[in-house]
Amino acid sequence: MVRYIIRRLFALIPVILVLTFIVFAILSMTPGDATTIILGSDYTPELGTKLRVQLGLDRPLIVQYFHYIWNLLHGDFGMSYVMRAPVLDQLRPRLANTAKIVASAMLLCVSFGIPIGIRSATKPNSFFSQCTMVFGLMGVSMPIFWLGLLLILLFSVKLDWLPSSGMDHGLKSLILPAVTLGFNYMANIMRTTRSSMMEAIRQDYIRTARAKGVSEHKVIYDHALGNALMPTITIIGMDVGTLLGGVVLTETVFSIPGMGRLLVEAINQRDTPCVLGTLVIMAICVAVSNLIVDLIYAYIDPRVRAQYGAKARKA
Amino acid sequence: MQATSTARPFTTKKEFYAQFKKKSVAHELWLRFLKNKTAVMGLIIFCIIVAVAITAPWITNYDTVVIKMNIAERLHPPSMNHWFGTDELGRDILARIVYGARVSLLIGFSAIFVSLMVGLVLGGTAGYYGGKTDSVIMRAMDVFLCLPDVLLALAIIAAFGNTKVNLTIAIGLAFSPKFSRVVRSAVIGVRDNEYIEAARSIGALDKRIISRHVLPNCIGPIIVQVTLYVANAILTIAALSFLGLGIQPPTPEWGNMLASGRTYMRDFPHIVMSPGLAIFFTILALNLLGDGLRDTLDPRLKH
Amino acid sequence: MDAQQNTLEIKNLTVKYVVDDEVVHAVTGVNITIPAGKTFGLVGETGAGKTTTALSILNLLPLPAGRIVSGEIFVNGQDVFKLSPKQLRAMRGSRVAMVFQDPMSSLNPIKTVGEQIAEGMKIHRRVSDKEALRQATNMLEMVGIPGGRLSEYPHQFSGGMKQRVIIAIALACNPDILIADEPTTALDVTIQAQVLKLIKELREKSPMIMLMITHALGIVAEVCDFVGIMYAGRIVECGTLADIFDNLRHPYTRGLFDSLPDIENRRAELKPIPGLIPDPMNLPPGCAFHPRCSYAKPECSRDLPQVRWLSDTHYVSCHLYNETVENML
Numbered sequence A: 001m002v003r004y005i006i007r008r009l010f011a012l013i014p015v016i017l018v019l020t021f022i023v024f025a026i027l028s029m030t031p032g033d034a035t036t037i038i039l040g041s042d043y044t045p046e047l048g049t050k051l052r053v054q055l056g057l058d059r060p061l062i063v064q065y066f067h068y069i070w071n072l073l074h075g076d077f078g079m080s081y082v083m084r085a086p087v088l089d090q091l092r093p094r095l096a097n098t099a100k101i102v103a104s105a106m107l108l109c110v111s112f113g114i115p116i117g118i119r120s121a122t123k124p125n126s127f128f129s130q131c132t133m134v135f136g137l138m139g140v141s142m143p144i145f146w147l148g149l150l151l152i153l154l155f156s157v158k159l160d161w162l163p164s165s166g167m168d169h170g171l172k173s174l175i176l177p178a179v180t181l182g183f184n185y186m187a188n189i190m191r192t193t194r195s196s197m198m199e200a201i202r203q204d205y206i207r208t209a210r211a212k213g214v215s216e217h218k219v220i221y222d223h224a225l226g227n228a229l230m231p232t233i234t235i236i237g238m239d240v241g242t243l244l245g246g247v248v249l250t251e252t253v254f255s256i257p258g259m260g261r262l263l264v265e266a267i268n269q270r271d272t273p274c275v276l277g278t279l280v281i282m283a284i285c286v287a288v289s290n291l292i293v294d295l296i297y298a299y300i301d302p303r304v305r306a307q308y309g310a311k312a313r314k315a
Numbered sequence B: 001m002q003a004t005s006t007a008r009p010f011t012t013k014k015e016f017y018a019q020f021k022k023k024s025v026a027h028e029l030w031l032r033f034l035k036n037k038t039a040v041m042g043l044i045i046f047c048i049i050v051a052v053a054i055t056a057p058w059i060t061n062y063d064t065v066v067i068k069m070n071i072a073e074r075l076h077p078p079s080m081n082h083w084f085g086t087d088e089l090g091r092d093i094l095a096r097i098v099y100g101a102r103v104s105l106l107i108g109f110s111a112i113f114v115s116l117m118v119g120l121v122l123g124g125t126a127g128y129y130g131g132k133t134d135s136v137i138m139r140a141m142d143v144f145l146c147l148p149d150v151l152l153a154l155a156i157i158a159a160f161g162n163t164k165v166n167l168t169i170a171i172g173l174a175f176s177p178k179f180s181r182v183v184r185s186a187v188i189g190v191r192d193n194e195y196i197e198a199a200r201s202i203g204a205l206d207k208r209i210i211s212r213h214v215l216p217n218c219i220g221p222i223i224v225q226v227t228l229y230v231a232n233a234i235l236t237i238a239a240l241s242f243l244g245l246g247i248q249p250p251t252p253e254w255g256n257m258l259a260s261g262r263t264y265m266r267d268f269p270h271i272v273m274s275p276g277l278a279i280f281f282t283i284l285a286l287n288l289l290g291d292g293l294r295d296t297l298d299p300r301l302k303h
Numbered sequence C: 001m002d003a004q005q006n007t008l009e010i011k012n013l014t015v016k017y018v019v020d021d022e023v024v025h026a027v028t029g030v031n032i033t034i035p036a037g038k039t040f041g042l043v044g045e046t047g048a049g050k051t052t053t054a055l056s057i058l059n060l061l062p063l064p065a066g067r068i069v070s071g072e073i074f075v076n077g078q079d080v081f082k083l084s085p086k087q088l089r090a091m092r093g094s095r096v097a098m099v100f101q102d103p104m105s106s107l108n109p110i111k112t113v114g115e116q117i118a119e120g121m122k123i124h125r126r127v128s129d130k131e132a133l134r135q136a137t138n139m140l141e142m143v144g145i146p147g148g149r150l151s152e153y154p155h156q157f158s159g160g161m162k163q164r165v166i167i168a169i170a171l172a173c174n175p176d177i178l179i180a181d182e183p184t185t186a187l188d189v190t191i192q193a194q195v196l197k198l199i200k201e202l203r204e205k206s207p208m209i210m211l212m213i214t215h216a217l218g219i220v221a222e223v224c225d226f227v228g229i230m231y232a233g234r235i236v237e238c239g240t241l242a243d244i245f246d247n248l249r250h251p252y253t254r255g256l257f258d259s260l261p262d263i264e265n266r267r268a269e270l271k272p273i274p275g276l277i278p279d280p281m282n283l284p285p286g287c288a289f290h291p292r293c294s295y296a297k298p299e300c301s302r303d304l305p306q307v308r309w310l311s312d313t314h315y316v317s318c319h320l321y322n323e324t325v326e327n328m329l
Helices: A002-028 A034-042 A045-055 A061-073 A087-122 A127-141 A144-158 A171-201 A204-211 A216-238 A240-253 A259-268 A272-300 A302-308 B013-035 B037-054 B062-067 B093-129 B131-145 B149-160 B164-191 B194-201 B206-243 B254-262 B270-297 C050-057 C085-091 C113-125 C129-142 C147-151 C159-171 C189-205 C217-223 C241-246 C251-258
Strands: C008-019 C022-034 C039-043 C066-075 C096-099 C177-181 C209-214 C226-231 C234-240 C307-309 C315-317
Touching (some): A002 B149, A087 A240, A127 A171, A144 A240, A204 A216, A259 A272, A272 B149, B013 B037, B037 B093, B093 B131, B093 B164, C008 C050, C022 C050, C022 C066, C039 C050, C050 C066, C050 C209, C129 C159, C159 C189, C217 C241
Antiparallel strands (some): C008 C066, C234 C315
């Protein structure tokens, strides 16, 4: 098991390297001269060329890339073209804000989504279950930036219960953004939990458990859920990527100083190192969360464990 | 079944059997689809949206109504003249929504078409040939999957700018890894079936096997995913436009309408209602349709 | 457990499935009585209603489709359908146990076999975890699996072994009644023989009642004391092993025996029963077998045949015997 973890961690490295290279390569194709952006109105051709060499922009792509990775490993994300300051300085405070929103969204969704999904699977024709299905459908169809605006209209403008922007009000600031961000996510979790639970309950081993006299509660929450959890966990993990995509929108709607907003601003200002830095961090987060999902899988499902752990014995 | 009176005698056995097969399979699927009320509703809503998009030039005039500013009439709430009200520059919102449908649908479908082509090639090859080819292609896709659609599209747009073509390609490429995966599983599901082995055993070439046997049986899950991804693509376009990185004003697009209207929404909430509803209903319709298709094509899930 | 008390009585059981407004008459008017220590073989083709009968004993029909229309099932004198859910759960696994047909899917893939065997013991016998696992080890050894494999997962066992595990689970709490639903159908022939041998050994050791469901007459001959032939949800003939094998009366039973290839006469033509099993949603009127029966008379397509007792133990449901007890085949 430990070997499996270490192997996966090592496998992560080339993935991240390739990923960052791809993003690096794409962004290096940005038309226009970086030096014009940096120097702004001070730009002259000679200064431009000098700066070029200084920044290493005249060297081949691969060399630039390795340089970048090398710096990255030392915590140096390069210098923002626009702010003339290390990218890391801009990232740091924003990272915390983004993390708070993403974490609260995930917490909200998992703690509500899964139990609701289970409940509606056990009584598939009940009113509760129908409502869940409707909500699930609405949830995945809802554009979250619109939802954010609607929530602001209702809770900030009309009712004045919650702040409409910024992070200054502590926990209260988190509520609307977390709900907005998590809306799609929760609907997805609910639907997946519901369908995989229904699928699990149909299986023969559930019949065997009932025939043994196991209580219905244990049948559902132990036998069925254990097997049904897998697809749900996949969704929870794999959709971290979608959450990160959504965080860009959520921060824009709620004017929250986070990584998402930084990304948009940087793109608008053609601040490539900043864009690169943000995307790299987000990509690493997604890769790591995929890894965590795989590990959880291996922990729960002995069949997966068998492939990578002790040798399986066939009678 | 009787042959029709004007039919010429069938020249091959294939034709003879074809008359039975075609009618019943597609017909049966259609009937099954019709039983699903929500799916039918989704189909109807979607058809309405497509119809509106196509007939837009006849419904309203682009230059005079959609683009032209009319400050005197700005920010009017919904009324008989303007069913959805006017926006911050006095333009009729309904007209802009109608034209917005064109943009969203056009780019959405084109982007997914791009994804589909890439996905079919990559996923089909990976799924069919398996082994090393499969591993290589799938590892590559896995890497791309680490970057969620919106972000990958953002990266491409950051680099290349946000023209309509770029948007299409960016979104198309962003969805390709997911599509490859779908195609690959569909192919794997079919590849190991015995009729493939049977075809091979009578000497059919790979190319023929793929086009005649593998792909037609994969169409089911692929069509379902196409529908769902088009919904996703339209959402992505709207999201990008909302951020200012997609379709730029004055071209109407539901996302950028929300962005520009946002400043005024406190006092004039109507300005963010209709574009949002448009996005919502389009995606809802496509989701209902996709779910309905999935239920129709996969009999297992019925009970 | 008082051997005298040990009985299974199924009286006039009728079960239907309702799916999307379509009704499947799975079981109609089935009567089965099994005294202590005996084995009853329920024979019939796929779809005859055997599994439904078995599931009814445990009141485990798939909901919401399965409905018990009428009838009573008495396990040791208690009417199963009148039990409270708690009593029902107490009965399942401890007094009545079932071995299911498909070993591949009947075990929970994410629990060890030890846990799955011990689960029943913990529920019904209230023993500690440690004690339950110890007893589970014994059960494994009893079915011929090394006790050390307690902590392994189902996917690590082959089909035959999985079936043994299922038998171990069923026998874990020493049930009075064991229902075996085609326990060897999914296995290779050699493994079949092993599992059958195991079942016979277990039967000899205890006064357990066994309901053996199968479509293979060979297995019936090996293991059963009584035989019931089931067709389209009804029992068409029922009696002791000798009654059925030596003195069969119903045309369907005749057909079943005739369709067995004769190993001594390899050149003879095979004699399958013509036609197909009727659609359970659309049973033929009168006797359900009449379209395929070479002895059919006009009344067979109109009236349901009555049950006719030919001896203390043997009855048949066929219009051929309305007037006589002579063998008409």
